[in-house]
Amino acid sequence: MNTVTISQLTKRYPSHTALSGINVSLEAGETVALLGHNGAGKSTLIKLILGVIQAERGTIEFRDRQGRLCGRNSPLNIGYLPENLSLYERMTGLKVLSFFADLKGVSTDEVQQTLHDCNLHDVQHQLVGSYSKGMKQRLGLAQAILGNPDLLLLDEPTVGLDSHSTEYMYQTLNSLKRIGCTILVCTHELPLIQNHADRYLILGQGNLLAFGDLEALQQATNLPTRIQLPSNAELPNSLPEEFFVDNDQICCDFSMRAELIKFITTQCQVFDFVVSDPNLSQVLSCYLSKSKRIEGR
Numbered sequence: 001m002n003t004v005t006i007s008q009l010t011k012r013y014p015s016h017t018a019l020s021g022i023n024v025s026l027e028a029g030e031t032v033a034l035l036g037h038n039g040a041g042k043s044t045l046i047k048l049i050l051g052v053i054q055a056e057r058g059t060i061e062f063r064d065r066q067g068r069l070c071g072r073n074s075p076l077n078i079g080y081l082p083e084n085l086s087l088y089e090r091m092t093g094l095k096v097l098s099f100f101a102d103l104k105g106v107s108t109d110e111v112q113q114t115l116h117d118c119n120l121h122d123v124q125h126q127l128v129g130s131y132s133k134g135m136k137q138r139l140g141l142a143q144a145i146l147g148n149p150d151l152l153l154l155d156e157p158t159v160g161l162d163s164h165s166t167e168y169m170y171q172t173l174n175s176l177k178r179i180g181c182t183i184l185v186c187t188h189e190l191p192l193i194q195n196h197a198d199r200y201l202i203l204g205q206g207n208l209l210a211f212g213d214l215e216a217l218q219q220a221t222n223l224p225t226r227i228q229l230p231s232n233a234e235l236p237n238s239l240p241e242e243f244f245v246d247n248d249q250i251c252c253d254f255s256m257r258a259e260l261i262k263f264i265t266t267q268c269q270v271f272d273f274v275v276s277d278p279n280l281s282q283v284l285s286c287y288l289s290k291s292k293r294i295e296g297r
């Protein structure tokens with residue numbers, strides 16, 4: 001079931017088309033990473049989903065996790081963590097969260113539960129001005145997840161956080177995902193998001209360059225897979241032409257990786273090797289440099 005179905009979405013500014021004819025759907029309970037260069041149209045897409053700006057053309061349809069169509073009279077419950085959230089430094093964490101809870105019509109019990117979930121319960125009576133960067137970001141996440149949203153939009157949620165705070169943030173997001181929350185994360189932290197996203201939505205100059213899981217993007221870009229053999233392994237004198245050696249590794253196009261693995265195990269009788277597939281960073285660079293297009297999985 002799709003939480004968000006975007007069709008033919010186009011947004012023009014007087015001198016610039018920020019998004020052109022975007023078609024994508026976000027499924028309930030998945031994490032989608034929104035990727036692209038500065039100015040690609042990521043924030044514009046988030047603003048359109050939030051409804052703070054209007055599109056010239058196209059539609060965005062929302063369904064809650066029970067599958068009900070949402071509209072003006074029953075809008076989807078959306079949580080949003082902007083990149084630079086300003087919080088009231090002279091208020092306590094509890095006061096700040098209670099303020100957002102009032103806006104959302106959320107109960108005091110839920111405020112306490114959310115403080116627990118975001119590991120802020122013990123510091124709820126301290127002034128936000130005394131919070132560390134990680135604590136402030138957790139408070140930002142707390143206001144976004146208050147009220148159990150069906151859709152969570154996060155803009156660079158872990159910039160400047162240490163590995164412990166980052167891990168904690170993603171643990172919280174993963175537990176929301178498990179109960180059906182759809183998460184769209186705009187980020188430039190590629191090695192990190194590769195461990196957490198289900199699909200990747202790549203924008204380039206307002207166009208949809210790719211939308212799919214990592215394997216779909218690896219298939220479409222067909223960058224090399226590399227295999228490191230143990231130092232004592234003996235290679236045949238000549239390799240089939242679809243395989244090549246680079247930096248002491250045997251390589252092939254991603255689409256040939258199964259054949260290469262078969263060759264190494266059957267022809268070379270080597271079984272303890274290390275396979276390195278193209279990572280998200282390499283795949284994204286390929287899309288952004290060549291502007292390749294694929295459709296999702």
Ligand SMILES: Nc1ncnc2c1ncn2[C@@H]1O[C@H](COP(=O)(O)OP(=O)(O)OP(=O)(O)O)[C@@H](O)[C@H]1O
Pocket residue numbers: 013014016017018036037038039040041042043044045
């Ligand atoms: N209010 C506006 N008026 C005119 N042009 C705008 C406006 N907002 C955005 N743009 C332009 O639309 C394009 C997309 O901007 P957008 O902020 O969506 O990019 P982005 O991918 O979020 O970039 P970044 O990673 O830097 O945040 C850019 O060329 C930007 O200059």
